[in-house]
Amino acid sequence: MLTRQNYPNLIPSNQITPEGVYKERRELMKLAASAVALVGTPLFATLSYEREKVSRGLELTSYDQITTYNNFYEFSTDKEAPSKLAKNFKPRPWTLSVGGEVQKKVTFDIDQLLKLIPAEERIYRFRCVEGWSMVVPWVGIPLASVLKYVGLTSKSKYVEFETLFDPKQFPAQRQTFGSIAFPYREGLRIDEAMNPLTLLAVGLYGKELLPQNGAPIRLVVPWKYGFKSIKSIVSITLKEEQTRSTWNEMAPKEYGFFANVNPTVDHPRWSQARERPLGHFFKQDTLMFNGYGKEVASLYKGVDLKKFY
Amino acid sequence: MRILIWIGALLPIVYAALRFSVEFHPQIVHDFLVLMEPYVQVTLTKTPSDPLKFLSDLAGNSALWMLAITLMVTPLRSYIGINFLKYRRLLGLFAFFYALIHALLFIGVDQQFDFIGVNHEVLTKPFIAFGMGAFLILLLMALTSTKKLFAKFRSWHKLVYIAIVLIAIHYLMSHKTITITHVAVVGTLFSLLALRLLKR
Numbered sequence: 001m002l003t004r005q006n007y008p009n010l011i012p013s014n015q016i017t018p019e020g021v022y023k024e025r026r027e028l029m030k031l032a033a034s035a036v037a038l039v040g041t042p043l044f045a046t047l048s049y050e051r052e053k054v055s056r057g058l059e060l061t062s063y064d065q066i067t068t069y070n071n072f073y074e075f076s077t078d079k080e081a082p083s084k085l086a087k088n089f090k091p092r093p094w095t096l097s098v099g100g101e102v103q104k105k106v107t108f109d110i111d112q113l114l115k116l117i118p119a120e121e122r123i124y125r126f127r128c129v130e131g132w133s134m135v136v137p138w139v140g141i142p143l144a145s146v147l148k149y150v151g152l153t154s155k156s157k158y159v160e161f162e163t164l165f166d167p168k169q170f171p172a173q174r175q176t177f178g179s180i181a182f183p184y185r186e187g188l189r190i191d192e193a194m195n196p197l198t199l200l201a202v203g204l205y206g207k208e209l210l211p212q213n214g215a216p217i218r219l220v221v222p223w224k225y226g227f228k229s230i231k232s233i234v235s236i237t238l239k240e241e242q243t244r245s246t247w248n249e250m251a252p253k254e255y256g257f258f259a260n261v262n263p264t265v266d267h268p269r270w271s272q273a274r275e276r277p278l279g280h281f282f283k284q285d286t287l288m289f290n291g292y293g294k295e296v297a298s299l300y301k302g303v304d305l306k307k308f309y
Numbered sequence: 310m311r312i313l314i315w316i317g318a319l320l321p322i323v324y325a326a327l328r329f330s331v332e333f334h335p336q337i338v339h340d341f342l343v344l345m346e347p348y349v350q351v352t353l354t355k356t357p358s359d360p361l362k363f364l365s366d367l368a369g370n371s372a373l374w375m376l377a378i379t380l381m382v383t384p385l386r387s388y389i390g391i392n393f394l395k396y397r398r399l400l401g402l403f404a405f406f407y408a409l410i411h412a413l414l415f416i417g418v419d420q421q422f423d424f425i426g427v428n429h430e431v432l433t434k435p436f437i438a439f440g441m442g443a444f445l446i447l448l449l450m451a452l453t454s455t456k457k458l459f460a461k462f463r464s465w466h467k468l469v470y471i472a473i474v475l476i477a478i479h480y481l482m483s484h485k486t487i488t489i490t491h492v493a494v495v496g497t498l499f500s501l502l503a504l505r506l507l508k509r
Binding site: 069073077079130131132177250268270276279281 | 352355358359360361362418419421430433434435436437482483484485486487488489
């Protein structure tokens with residue numbers, strides 16, 4: 001079960017507009033109602049919480065938009081398609097194996113993992129490398145907690161993540177002329193992985209993740225472009241050498257390994273200076289590190305971010 | 310025939326209007342669209358999440374397809390003997406019309422009429438430069454498409470072949486990956502070009 005805990009840092013809840021609060025509550029009530037209708041028990045009853053007041057005008061993207069506008073190439077390259085194609089995807093039973101350079105290799109059942117480490121809500125900006133953005137109330141567990149649980153060694157320098165490879169469930173993995181190489185892989189440096197912002201999300205808007213959003217467990221690294229936040233993870237492998245990254249391997253001049261959100265470094269084909277928030281016609285400025293410079297800028301001290309984009 | 314062309318050419322606008330008015334659809338319209346959705350293979354019952362991209366893509370794709378149809382006029386006449394020559398100007402102007410919307414969305418909304426910014430984008434990004442080049446060619450053709458001017462600028466209209474090549478590259482570059490669909494679209498454009506160049 002997903003429960004909410006206060007997370008003191010980052011975008012405080014007091015930045016969310018009352019409108020968002022209002023809409024979200026309605027959304028939650030609807031969700032709770034449908035859950036009751038479906039299984040007869042109020043699955044999300046624990047989530048009827050109060051939010052604090054507003055300021056700075058950061059508004060949540062609607063549940064509908066977050067769940068129907070998805071880059072999930074295992075289903076389709078069309079962003080409106082995954083929500084339709086993912087209906088029969090089975091996020092349970094699901095295991096997540098953590099191995100490589102760790103003290104003890106562990107294969108977690110997803111539900112057991114959630115009993116071990118309490119989930120918390122994090123409201124993060126999400127910026128896609130394509131130029132659109134959203135604000136998502138994720139529910140998840142810090143990646144650092146999982147890594148601490150398995151124990152790091154002196155050789156744990158990079159973390160590699162891998163998405164499920166299952167052509168039966170992912171139509172695009174059946175294609176001969178696929179768009180990208182599968183399974184999808186992403187990687188982080190260990191200090192990025194251990195940063196308190198880095199989350200393994202299992203839900204959003206207080207509800208378990210839908211398949212199109214990367215059910216049952218996905219990475220969320222809010223200061224990096226969205227493609228780093230790999231979906232439907234089956235394995236996490238600690239390595240000594242730099243890990244693989246699907247987009248970086250495919251087009252290294254366009255997608256870096258770091259892929260930090262950076263308005264001063266353009267994609268070769270489009271500007272990254274501004275972004276299109278979902279549901280809005282006009283663009284807004286993109287922030288350095290997507291607005292998380294205070295938390296993560298120190299990780300890149302002395303790094304030429306124009307060269308290591 | 311002229312009416313059919315108008316109806317067909319304005320379909321993208323009808324589609325955009327449908328998508329942006331989803332919240333105001335009467336129940337019966339909504340139910341009908343839900344029924345239609347599986348057949349037309351496009352979303353009909355949701356307001357576009359990324360409206361600028363939606364309109365820009367729709368206008369760009371419409372321009373591309375209208376231009377492809379315009380290019381079919383000559384081969385249709387010389388290979389099959391169907392003569393639509395008198396509609397070619399109208400078709401071409403529709404292609405320009407969508408290209409104009411596409412370009413205005415970029416200049417006006419994406420860049421907010423910041424011409425230094427537009428200039429910078431054109432000069433630093435081949436993707437934008439190819440699109441802009443094609444647009445300028447179409448602009449020249451549209452401006453010289455009246456009977457009087459066309460007689461004078463006839464040979465300039467051969468520039469459309471260059472525009473097609475630029476558009477094909479621009480189209481391929483507009484996607485993060487190249488799929489079979491994209492290859493098919495570009496293949497269509499190039500075969501139309503080849504048909505015209507082979508038999509004159």
